[in-house]
Amino acid sequence: MIEKIDHIAITVPHIKKAVEWYTKYRKCKVKYQDESWALLQFKNVDLALVLPAEHPPHIAFVDNTIKNGTIHRDGSESIYDHDTFGNIIEKIKYEKKNKK
Amino acid sequence: MIEKIDHIAITVPHIKKAVEWYTKYRKCKVKYQDESWALLQFKNVDLALVLPAEHPPHIAFVDNTIKNGTIHRDGSESIYDHDTFGNIIEKIKYEKKNKK
Numbered sequence: 001m002i003e004k005i006d007h008i009a010i011t012v013p014h015i016k017k018a019v020e021w022y023t024k025y026r027k028c029k030v031k032y033q034d035e036s037w038a039l040l041q042f043k044n045v046d047l048a049l050v051l052p053a054e055h056p057p058h059i060a061f062v063d064n065t066i067k068n069g070t071i072h073r074d075g076s077e078s079i080y081d082h083d084t085f086g087n088i089i090e091k092i093k094y095e096k097k098n099k100k
Numbered sequence: 101m102i103e104k105i106d107h108i109a110i111t112v113p114h115i116k117k118a119v120e121w122y123t124k125y126r127k128c129k130v131k132y133q134d135e136s137w138a139l140l141q142f143k144n145v146d147l148a149l150v151l152p153a154e155h156p157p158h159i160a161f162v163d164n165t166i167k168n169g170t171i172h173r174d175g176s177e178s179i180y181d182h183d184t185f186g187n188i189i190e191k192i193k194y195e196k197k198n199k200k
Contacts, residue, residue, distance in 0.1 A: 003127045004143040008108045008159065012185040021183055026161055027103045043104040044144040047159070059108065059147070061126055083121055085112040 006060040006092050007039065009048035018049045060090035069093075106160040106192050107139065109148035118149045160190035169193075 012018035019030060019038045031046065032039040036054045040047045050057070060078070069079040069091075078092040112118035119130060119138045129141040136154045140147045150157070160178070169177040169191075178192040 001127065002129055002141060002143050005108075005145050005147065008105075010159065010187050012183070012187070014185075018183070018185060021185075025183070027101065029102055041102060042161075043102050045105050047105065059110065061142075083112075083118070083125070085114075085118060085121075087110050087112070 004062040005045055006062045006090075007046035007048050009037075009050050009055060009058050009060070009090075011052040011055075011057050012049045013051070015049055015051065022047070022049065056088045058088040058090050060092045062093065063091035064093045066091050066093055104162040105145055106162045106190075107146035107148050109137075109150050109155060109158050109160070109190075111152040111155075111157050112149045113151070115149055115151065122147070122149065156188045158188040158190050160192045162193065163191035164193045166191050166193055 015033065015035055015038050019033055019040070022028065022040055023030065028047070029041040030038060031041045037048060037050045040049065058080070066077060066079050069077040071077050075095040076092055078090050081089045081091055083089060115133065115135055115138050119133055119140070122128065122140055123130065128147070130138060131141045131146065132139040137148060137150045140149065158180070166177060166179050169179040171177050175195040176192055178190050181189045181191055183189060
């Protein structure tokens with residue numbers, strides 16, 4: 001069985017302005033937003049908008065096998081990784097109650 | 101109704117090596133591959149691996165309203181765009197027979 005991509009994160013210089021731009025540009029739902037990042041929900045995958053000083057641009061793969069990762073407020077747990085070509089990858093798992 | 105992201109494209113220096121790396125790293129299916137790019141199918145979205153000299157890294161949104169775009173071999177039609185923050189965006193539509 002093939003796996004799922006949880007979200008993609010791109011960098012923007014200003015979260016509020018980027019949320020305004022993207023929600024005007026495409027039909028999507030704001031799942032989360034604060035001053036340092038936002039999460040936009042599309043039909044099949046989420047798009048994170050992040051400040052360059054806070055997070056790198058990355059792709060997050062769902063991986064329920066990870067251990068000892070960083071625990072986030074929504075109960076998810078994740079570990080940063082990278083490919084051998086310079087791209088940053090996150091592996092993320094959700095608690096069962098929040099399972100996507 | 102919220103919209104769909106068709107694919108995300110990241111740059112890699114060598115397509116064959118990157119396909120080998122990603123298919124070993126995550127469970128996914130190689131939908132297309134040549135020397136200049138490859139398309140990996142995940143459960144919910146596709147991941148394109150592209151050479152920096154051929155394509156920029158980008159996010160492709162499904163948009164069936166585009167006109168006069170570039171026609172690709174698979175019958176899809178697309179236009180490149182960008183946000184106001186420097187990120188490159190593709191808008192892509194598929195012929196009905198190939199509709200995702």
